[in-house]
Amino acid sequence: MQSLQQKAYEWSGVAASDAFAIDDTNLFETLGGLQPFVDLSTNFYNRVYDDEEEWFRSIFANSKKEDAIRNQYEFLVQRMGGPPLYSQRKGHPALIGRHRPFPVTHQAAERWLHHMQQALDGMSSIDPDSKIKMMNFFRHTAYFLVAGNQMTRQDLGAPCKHATSKPADE
Amino acid sequence: MQSLQQKAYEWSGVAASDAFAIDDTNLFETLGGLQPFVDLSTNFYNRVYDDEEEWFRSIFANSKKEDAIRNQYEFLVQRMGGPPLYSQRKGHPALIGRHRPFPVTHQAAERWLHHMQQALDGMSSIDPDSKIKMMNFFRHTAYFLVAGNQMTRQDLGAPCKHATSKPADE
Numbered sequence: 001m002q003s004l005q006q007k008a009y010e011w012s013g014v015a016a017s018d019a020f021a022i023d024d025t026n027l028f029e030t031l032g033g034l035q036p037f038v039d040l041s042t043n044f045y046n047r048v049y050d051d052e053e054e055w056f057r058s059i060f061a062n063s064k065k066e067d068a069i070r071n072q073y074e075f076l077v078q079r080m081g082g083p084p085l086y087s088q089r090k091g092h093p094a095l096i097g098r099h100r101p102f103p104v105t106h107q108a109a110e111r112w113l114h115h116m117q118q119a120l121d122g123m124s125s126i127d128p129d130s131k132i133k134m135m136n137f138f139r140h141t142a143y144f145l146v147a148g149n150q151m152t153r154q155d156l157g158a159p160c161k162h163a164t165s166k167p168a169d170e
Numbered sequence: 171m172q173s174l175q176q177k178a179y180e181w182s183g184v185a186a187s188d189a190f191a192i193d194d195t196n197l198f199e200t201l202g203g204l205q206p207f208v209d210l211s212t213n214f215y216n217r218v219y220d221d222e223e224e225w226f227r228s229i230f231a232n233s234k235k236e237d238a239i240r241n242q243y244e245f246l247v248q249r250m251g252g253p254p255l256y257s258q259r260k261g262h263p264a265l266i267g268r269h270r271p272f273p274v275t276h277q278a279a280e281r282w283l284h285h286m287q288q289a290l291d292g293m294s295s296i297d298p299d300s301k302i303k304m305m306n307f308f309r310h311t312a313y314f315l316v317a318g319n320q321m322t323r324q325d326l327g328a329p330c331k332h333a334t335s336k337p338a339d340e
Contacts, residue, residue, distance in 0.1 A: 004261065004264070004268075005260055005261035019261070020254065020257050020258055020261075023253075023257065023258070083193075084190065084193045087190050088190055090175055091186075091189070091190075091310070091314055092263075092265050092314055093262075093263075094174070094264065094265050094266040094267070094314075094318060095262050096267025097267055097321065140261070144264075148267045151267065
């Protein structure tokens with residue numbers, strides 16, 4: 001079985017070394033702390049909640065925008081070298097598990113990435129090199145979640161099957 | 171709906187502030203680097219793969235012991251302040267997603283924690299305060315995964331249901 005990360009590399013077109021180049025430096029320090037992350041997530045979700053594409057906007061219909069913004073920037077701050085704001089409030093990120101209720105399709109990943117690219121493009125407080133690193137991380141992560149979403153839904157079709165003990169990530 | 175972390179706090183008996191007290195300091199630096207983590211995971215999985223309880227041992231039957239050891243210590247090093255060894259090799263930890271194939275029941279969580287407590291008890295290279303922090307993290311995480319496992323299997327029973335768009339973590 002192809003692993004989650006192999007699928008993510010293949011579908012995203014982002015190599016492993018690029019996907020986690022955010023770890024080459026401490027981006028939280030490079031960007032000067034919390035504010036750029038708050039601004040990025042605010043810009044991103046303003047676009048998402050105003051999306052003219054109703055199918056995409058509806059994915060977020062049961063979530064409050066201010067919660068979505070906070071969840072995202074706290075995760076990004078934690079993941080990119082800052083304090084563990086997310087885990088202190090909510091525990092493990094558990095990206096696949098927490099995205100399970102949402103239909104994370106290839107199409108949804110591309111729409112998400114479109115809005116994130118637009119949001120990043122508008123940020124003068126993030127330097128071009130950091131933008132590239134962040135976008136590669138986002139592109140990898142979006143397709144990692146497409147792969148994860150397929151996995152966590154693979155038993156949903158009829159007939160119902162019992163879970164196996166096969167590792168998720170061979 | 172009760173959130174994943176609320177269930178974890180309730181079932182584990184570990185308060186939020188204790189569950190992530192591993193973040194109060196840099197445990198990787200406190201413990202002096204990689205070796206204590208390698209030793210802990212080796213001791214842990216030696217116990218697991220030799221467990222007299224066949225039902226528990228069999229959960230790991232499809233995984234190679236050396237892979238299990240490496241996956242664990244690379245995750246722990248990364249999570250506890252060291253270099254991102256796990257993500258460089260495998261991508262996001264995605265704890266719930268990657269544990270989905272395994273039957274992470276309350277009983278399995280307790281057995282896992284029993285072995286981890288024994289493995290930690292035998293480590294002279296880890297100071298008592300760090301052991302308490304690590305064990306609280308493990309206890310919280312074990313029950314977080316029990317909650318996550320229930321969530322990712324909730325559609326497996328008959329009749330088959332389609333996924334909703336309700337957030338996983340209200």
